[in-house]
Amino acid sequence: MGLLSKKDAAxxxxxxxxxxxxxxxxxxxxxxxxxxxxxxxxxxxxxxVLFVLGVGNVVISLMxxxxxxKIRIIVQLIVVATLVIIVDLVLKAFAYxxxxxxxVFVGLIITNCIIMGRFxxxxxxxxxxxxxxxxxxxxxxxxxxxxxxxxxxxLLGSGTLLGIPVLGDPIExxxxxxxxxxxxxxxxxxxxxxxxxxxxxxxxxxxxxxxVEDH
Amino acid sequence: xxxxTDKNSYTILFAIGMVLVVGSLLAFAASGLKERIDExxxxxxxxxILYAMGVNENEGKSMSFVSKDIxxxxxSKYITSQLVxxxxxxxxxxxxxxxxxxxKEQSAAKEGKQRKLPLxxxxxxxxxxxxxxxxxxxxxxxxxxxxxxxxxxxxxxxxFDHKGETAGLGSNINQRFFMDDFIGEHLMSxxxxxxxxxxxxxxxxxxxxxxxxxxxxxxxxxxxGDGVSAMIKSELRLYVPFFKxxxx
Numbered sequence: 001m002g003l004l005s006k007k008d009a010a011x012x013x014x015x016x017x018x019x020x021x022x023x024x025x026x027x028x029x030x031x032x033x034x035x036x037x038x039x040x041x042x043x044x045x046x047x048x049v050l051f052v053l054g055v056g057n058v059v060i061s062l063m064x065x066x067x068x069x070k071i072r073i074i075v076q077l078i079v080v081a082t083l084v085i086i087v088d089l090v091l092k093a094f095a096y097x098x099x100x101x102x103x104v105f106v107g108l109i110i111t112n113c114i115i116m117g118r119f120x121x122x123x124x125x126x127x128x129x130x131x132x133x134x135x136x137x138x139x140x141x142x143x144x145x146x147x148x149x150x151x152x153x154x155l156l157g158s159g160t161l162l163g164i165p166v167l168g169d170p171i172e173x174x175x176x177x178x179x180x181x182x183x184x185x186x187x188x189x190x191x192x193x194x195x196x197x198x199x200x201x202x203x204x205x206x207x208x209x210x211x212v213e214d215h
Numbered sequence: 216x217x218x219x220t221d222k223n224s225y226t227i228l229f230a231i232g233m234v235l236v237v238g239s240l241l242a243f244a245a246s247g248l249k250e251r252i253d254e255x256x257x258x259x260x261x262x263x264i265l266y267a268m269g270v271n272e273n274e275g276k277s278m279s280f281v282s283k284d285i286x287x288x289x290x291s292k293y294i295t296s297q298l299v300x301x302x303x304x305x306x307x308x309x310x311x312x313x314x315x316x317x318x319k320e321q322s323a324a325k326e327g328k329q330r331k332l333p334l335x336x337x338x339x340x341x342x343x344x345x346x347x348x349x350x351x352x353x354x355x356x357x358x359x360x361x362x363x364x365x366x367x368x369x370x371x372x373x374x375f376d377h378k379g380e381t382a383g384l385g386s387n388i389n390q391r392f393f394m395d396d397f398i399g400e401h402l403m404s405x406x407x408x409x410x411x412x413x414x415x416x417x418x419x420x421x422x423x424x425x426x427x428x429x430x431x432x433x434x435x436x437x438x439x440g441d442g443v444s445a446m447i448k449s450e451l452r453l454y455v456p457f458f459k460x461x462x463x
Contacts, residue, residue, distance in 0.1 A: 037383030037435065045382075068226040075233060082237050089244050093251040096259065104382050154383075157434075188384060188435040 004133070011133040015141035021114045022145040023201045024211065028114035032146055033193040035108065039162050042150030046143025048105050050136065051087070053115050056080050057135035060123040067124070076119040081110050114142055149196045157187030258283055260313055261290045267361035267374040268293065268337040268344050278391050293337050300332040304456030317350040317359070332453055337363070344371045347454055351446025354438040355379045358388065358446060364402065366461055368451075369425075370411070373397040375443065385439030396422045396430040402447075404428055408455045410448035413440035 004012070021027045028049075035041045059079050060067075067075050088106050091099035109115070118138050123131040154160055159167040159176075168175015170183055186192055205211045219225060262280035265271065270293050272279040281289050297312035312333040324330040335346040345366070350359040356378035363372040375388040387393055400411050404426070414429040415437065422430055432440040 035382040037381075041382035041386075066220065066229070068220045068229050070221070070226050071230060075229075078233060078237055082241060085241060086244050089248050089252070092255065093248040096255040104379050104386060107379065185434040 008130065008133055011130060012137035012140070015134075015137040016144060017141075017204070018208065018211065020141040020145065020204075021117070021138050022142055022197065023204055025114075025117065027117045028112050028142055029194075029197070031108045031112050032142075032149060032197060033190045035105070036146055036150040036153050036193050036196075037157065037188050039147065039150040039154045041104075042146040043143075044102065045105050045108070046139065046146050048102060048109055049112060049114065049142055050139040052080060052083055052109055053118060053135040053139045054132055055135075056083055056115060057118060057123040057131040058128045059083070060119045061126060061128040061131035064124050072124065073116070073120070076116055077110075080115050080119070084109050114138060145197065145200060148200060149193055152196055153187045153193060156184050157192075159183050257314070258286055261286050263361050263374045263376070264313065264335055264346055264348070265289060265293060265337075267346050267372045268339060268363040269372045270337075270339060273391075276391065293339060294335050295338050296336045298334045298336065300334050300454065300457045301329055302332070302453050302456065304458075304460040306334070306457060313348075317348055318357070321350065330453060332457075334454065334457065342371075345454075345458075347451060349446055349450035351442055351450065353377050353380045353388075353442040354385055354436075355381070358439065358442055360443075360446065362397070362447070362451060364458075366458060368402040368408075368455075368458055370397045370400045370402065377439070380439050381436070384433065385436040387433050387436065388439060388443060393430075393433060399425040400430060401426045401428060402451060408452050410444065410451065412444045415440070 015021055019025065022029065022032055031045060035045050056079060060076060063075070063079075084106055088099060088103065091102060118135060122134045126134070151161070154162075155166070159165060159170060165175075167181065168177045170177050220229075262283075265281050265286075270281060270289060272281060280286075296308055297310050298306040299309045299312050299315070300306045313335065315331055315333045317333075320330055320332075333348055337344045337346055343366070344363045346361055346363045348359065348361050350357060352358065358375065358377040358380065360373060360375045362370060365371055373394050375394055377386060377388055380386045380388065397411065400422075402408060402410060409428045412429045413432045415432045419427065419429065420431045
């Protein structure tokens, strides 16, 4: 017996690969395109979603028996918006520097469909502990893809990782640039994020053909 | 049998209850934390103003502000006076000028009121700089800046920031590789105000030419860059009469 039962462990493990929110459930694509031009932004977003989805899933799960089904989507939206705004206010008061880094993401977190998707598909039907694990698992799966995409976009688009130049200086023409290498500015634009996500989906499905849907 | 939670009356009561709870929770949090948040914003403003005039703790390529603990002392040490300038170039001293809300001034000016333009005079290493706070529109939301100039309107330092520009693209206007490009750039050209344009492909990525009224743009952030150009052009132009008076 490990720390978690087999079923509970699957809640964390499945969303990493075979039930990944981005590549399989196709949720949260908009934020995956918008903020992955830099690795740092991807990491910050992944951590923010981890927090909001973990806590939000528990809150919704605790309320699941009293939420009127007719207005459940609105209730979910209010819960996530309230959570995000309160966190933002607290950070502004006590960790101002951090809040400045995060403020860009606040709107993106509220509208992230992974959050609404997991509330609707999981937390409304399961207990708080399971919902918490599901939230954590899905945010890891989401964060994993975000970090992979962010890594390639920043490396190929700007020649840096976490803001540190790794391929030399493009203006002074040192390192790789001395040999005629150029940054691919196209990588910084949103369409390339879609293509990178597409490549991940391709690799994933060709390795595990059970994921391919028949039509 | 119908579930209790499916009833209309229950739904309405739940909605009302939820609004009350969430509303008061948010109002409570916002008003309880307002004082601290305002204080943080005030300190940030002072840090930004000093940063623009070159008073900061930058080391190598890193970027850091004067620390919070000494900001009050440093601010009064380096900022020798604060002015409120009008669009005719007249000025009066006002030691609370840095608290003027540019956004409010901009909308008041649209209704025909005289703009109150804050200007901070700083002195560092025997050199006098004039720091103007400006505000404009980026792609998604507000952008703003503090531009330090000498009496010829040559930029001595700049600090840019934004509310919600795209992470990794437009949001980079608050990074040093963008801000440092402005240092030394001329705002005037042949005696008339021209501003500084954030230009794509200006064939001068190292920014050696300081009199071309252009700096190199950030790839993928066209609209944010255009916003920066427009903000500099429309806002700093208002200070031109002041600098003309200064020379006479």
